Amino acid sequence: MFRTTMADDHGMLFVFEDSQPRRFTMQNTSIPLDLLFVGEDGKVRAIEKGQPFSTIPISPRVDAHFVLELKAGTAQTAGIQIGERLRHPLIDTVVNHSRRRV
Template sequence: MITRKSLLAGALGAALFAAPAFVVSLVATGASIAQEAMKLPVDAEPLIAATAKGDVPFRIEIADEPGERSMGLMFRKDLADDQGMLFVFEQTQPVGFWMKNTPLPLDLVFVGPDGKVLDVLPGTPFSEAVIAPDEPARFVLELKAGTAARSGIADGVRLRHRAITAAAGNPG
């Protein structure tokens, strides 16, 4: 007698038998997809660094979702001098980055909840060393290496953008 339970068990067994081929296919596909750079839309509003040299605008992509933050600028081979990625965290917290799959040398600009730069640290391509400031941050701006120094971005410089202003009301 065929029962609902035996039909379910048969379907489950067939699915489990077919699953390894599907998983292998998915893993193979995922490997090729993972090596492609993620590009987020450039925000309509520039991020402004208020430096001693004057206001310096940057075209930014905003990584404010966990998946976007974990992918960041991995696999990117080029980045314009006036372009960057702003990582937005839900709250001020200790943060650390690594450059495992990132071929570009970067400046990592760690920023407090008020938009004030806390630290600027270098990112070495493909390094697995953790890059972290001495204090918690709310934002991190990644720029092509050398851009922070050329632009006058250093500790204490204030960054302005609506994503930072919005978070200032909720410093975390």
């Protein structure tokens, strides 16, 4: 929120305690974003576009343990698609913990 710029190779990763549907708005965000909703398995479950200052909820019908916000167009440029496994130390910790429970 309240960011006016973001480097092309940066993003914001939101880590939640559990997996459930998530709801975001862009009401205090002035730059367009890609929002990647990621399950506890580390796989992208939905990719949504966020429009600056919009109060319309962004809430795909998927459970997400993480939400990654990137500059608009980054997901497409990087070739990120639904089902793709994202790698990040925080995501990997949850994925590895989930595998041990099974």
